[in-house]
Amino acid sequence: MRLSTSWMYQQSLNTMISQQSSLAATQNEVSSGNRINVASDDPAGAGQVVSLNHVIAANTQYSNTINTATTRLNTEASTLSSATSILDTARTLALQAVNGTLSDSDRQSIASQLSQIKDQLVQLANTTDSNGNALFAGTSTTTTPFQVGANGAVTYGGNDAQQRSAVGSGLQIPTSDPGSGLFMNIPTGNGSFEASAGSANTGTLLVGSNSVTDLSAWNSSKASSGGGYTITFGAGGTWTATDANGNAVQDSSGNPVGGTYTDGGSISFNGMTIAMSGTPASGDTVSVSTGGQQDVFSTLDNMISALQSGSSDTQLTNVMSRQIESIDQTQSAISSVQVSVGGRLDTLTQQQGAYSDLNVTYQSALSDVQGADAYTAISKLSLQSTALQASQQIFAQVKSMSLFNYLK
Structure with missing residues (x-):
């Protein structure tokens, strides 16, 4: 059998190219830490990697949504707490106002304080989240749901719906509450009459x-x-x-x-x-x-008007008593929403914890399927490098062989 020089060269070249390809693949495995970098490395394993990455990406998206929803609800809870505190002050001022020893100037001073409280309450009712969206506008896109008219009356430009965020498969959590139920449609009296x-x-x-x-x-x-x-x-x-x-x-x-x-x-x-x-x-x-029904802003307006009207002590006391009832009903509505917000925050915390645990599990499964054994890969790289060097040395020796070297 006759072996040509060109055939020997080609065989050596093919061997070195194959070894270089294997060495490059192992180097990529060592540097990336992954056993599967392209589908051809392990078709079945690559399918598992794709599925696990999709699940991890979905969980990450839900976690991000939960973080956003948590921030929004915390802002709402803080705002409602401030509103309750302001209404406590208004209630205290109303009780002070019915003191028969107060002078007209004293009552005017209380009316001025109540006017400032109204302005503060309007500002709180128009609070926005970190993205500039109104907290109490329902699903409306308006950024200023509560507008003060020329006559001082406050109108609501939002709607009665709740914004919701998907925090899981088939699970949505309300991330807002409409201002209509918190500040506008408040039952008068004791709630019944x-x-x-x-x-x-x-x-x-x-x-x-x-x-x-x-x-x-x-x-x-x-x-x-x-x-x-x-x-x-x-x-x-x-x-x-x-x-x-x-x-x-x-x-x-x-x-x-x-x-x-x-x-x-x-x-x-x-x-x-x-x-x-x-x-x-x-x-x-x-x-x-x-x-x-009576909105809380009208309640404050009624208190201010009564204080400025010069009414008798009896008339003033009767007006203030009814407005105090309205403040109590407003605080009751706010308290109910605060309880609901707290429950939603608890749900989000539990859901975030579940996703955190699941993410650890899925990442571990992904590492098992896709990850490379560092010790095995490094040993394999060393052997392949040695084999390539040997092939290159042998090729160099074969290439230098010539019949003319023996005819000298």
Whole structure:
């Protein structure tokens, strides 16, 4: 068999190229730390790597969304806490205002403080998140949901929806609360009804705390009469009640309700009790209404107007009492949302912890599939390097061989 010189050269060259290719692949494995760098390295393993990378990327995206949602909800919680603190101050000022020893200038000073509180509350209601999006605009894109008109009235330009963020497969968490439920659509009175002294009253009657004491009787009477009543006082504190249609209110036996009120007592009928103090003049009235709503900004405006109007102590006290009830209802609405925000933050914390644990698991699985054994790869690199050097030396010796070297 005749072996040509060119064939020998080509075989040696092919061997060295193959060794260089293997050495380059091993060098890449050592430098990258990965056994699989291209699909051809391990087709089956490459498929697993792609799947694991997709899962890890999805978890990372959910984790980032959770971080953003957590920041937004923390901002909301802080803002609501500030709003509650401001309303506490307004409530305290309202109680101070009904002190009969205050002068007109004292009341003007309190009105000025309440005006500043209103401005602060509007500012808080227009708080934005780190991206400049309004916290309390619902899903509206407006950045200033609460606008103050020329007459001082505040209007809401957002909607009643909640923004939501996907923090898991099929799991969405609300990341905002509409300002309509927090600051605007606030029930008046005790939440069930509002009892107010007539503006034309001439006596010293003060309407105090009131509540539903018999829910069944209250619901029954409200369904038949609409829940609107007028209590009218006669001489000596006698009183009668009529419904919204002007008909006399009757008890369960069909007799007209009524009686005689004494200072510091209360009036009860149809499942409700209204505490009072002072002495009513003949013809004075107390109205009972249900279903009313009042925004907190109007509450503050009413307090300011009453302080600036020069009303009598009795009139001022009655107005302030009703506005204090509205402040209490606002704080109740805010408190309810604060509890909800706290629950959402707990959910996000738990979800973030789960993703952190899963990420460790998936990264470990990815390392098992894709990662290279450093000791094995380095040993393999050393052997391949030695083999390549040997091939190169042999080729150099073969290349220098010539028949003419033996004919000299």
